[in-house]
Structures are given as structure tokens and as C-alpha cells.
Amino acid sequence: MNEAPQPIRILIHGASGRMGQALLRLAEERDDIVVVAAVSRSQPAQRVVEGVAHFAVSELAGAPEFDAAIDFSLPEGFDAILQLCAERGAALVSGTTGLEVAQRDAMAAASTRIPLLWAANFSLGVAVLSELVERAAAALPGWDCDIVESHHVHKKDAPSGTALALGASAEQGGAQPRYQSLRAGDIVGEHFVQFTTLGERIELNHRATNRDIFARGALHAAVRLARRAPGSYRLRDLLS
């Protein structure tokens, strides 16, 4: 008789944040995951989960062994978790936005040693929107392309990582996107892509109403990624 596979050991980086809290809560519902460490700038994380060891950022090196880290922190915290994963040979799933070019280069270098996935957005809806934007851009040469993103007032980077990723898809299709950002209230995330020419207009819109969609996507990706060979993966590689 086959034994059930061991659960994947996860370290959550940015555990006290909005995404970190969703990750901790949703990980408890899965039997293929065990959270072995929760790391945040201020220790302990607001939500202390029974059996989960909480660490401050300064204690990162003392974290127990883990198979994959899930990072939803800030750019200033990213280098340390990338380095720890590379040293430990552990997978890294990151959704942290606003990374510098040097941090992206460091990620590419580390992907020769560990399995790595960075995604600006972990929702299935945005993955589909991205494909639609590329197709629309390719089919509508010469049309104006505008991307308007709205987020809660605490979001620091602008345009959002998702807006830039959608813009990259539009550029793939030959468009030259322009960006606008709104910061208001508690908006989880909205991305509006508009193609306009004289006398007509196409509007594509995605609204995230609950950040659990991102957390579920990241947990799913971490389970899949932890068993992979070193390399740089895309979300769609792991969804299939």
C-alpha cells in the first residue's frame, strides 16, 4: 500500500501582513502543508497559530528546515529570504511587488540553484485577463491602450505589479500602454484595461474582492514548486 506523501514544510515571510494572515489561516485548512515558521518584521505575528513558531526578521537564520518559503513582504525584506532559500536549497514563491532590477537579477541567478516562482498576481482571473489583453492588443494595431489600477491606501508601489505585468502583455501584442493609479479606502485590487480608437472602445476589467484568492494560488503553487527541479517557473507552469 502507498503511503500518503509527507506534507510540504512552509515558511511564511511577511506573516503579520494582510497577505501573511490570509496565508496562515488558509494553510490550516490543507493537510498537504505544514507551516513550520512565520516571519515578520515585528514578532510575534498578530495571529499566533498554535504550533507555528514565529520569528522576527533578525532571527531568520535560526528558522527551522523548510521545503518552500512563501514571501509576501516588502522589497526591503526580499533579499534576506532569497538568500536563506538559496542557502537551504528550498523553493521560493514570492508575490512581493515593487522589486528593483538588481533584485530581479538576483532571483534569476538563484534560479539555477532552487525552484523559484515570482508572480505579480496569483489569481486565475488575472492570468486569463493577461491573455485577453495580449490578443486584443495584437488585433487592434494603432489603438490607444490605457491601464487604470486601484488599490487600498496602504499600497506603496505604483503602478501595481499586476498593472505592469498586464502592460507587458499589451506590449507583446504591439501596444504601448499608459498607466494610471488610484489609492483609495480598502480596495483589494482592480485592473481596468481600455483599448480606444475613433468612435469605439473595448473595456476589460478585473476586480478582486477578497485577497484569499491570491493566498490560495500561492499555497497551491508552493506545494507544486517544492517538488520541482531548480529553475524559474511561471504560475501557468504550476497550474497545469
Ligand code: NAD
Ligand atoms: P502588508 O504591509 O500588510 O504586510 C507586509 C509584511 O511584510 C508584514 O508582515 C511586515 O512585517 C513584513 N515586512 C516588512 N518589512 C520587512 C522586512 N524588511 N523584512 C521582512 N519582512 C518585512 O502588505 P500586504 O498587503 O500583505 O502585501 C505584501 C506584498 O505582497 C506587497 O508587495 C503587495 O504588493 C504584494 N501583493 C501581491 C499579490 C500577488 O498576487 N502577487 C497580492 C497581494 C499583495
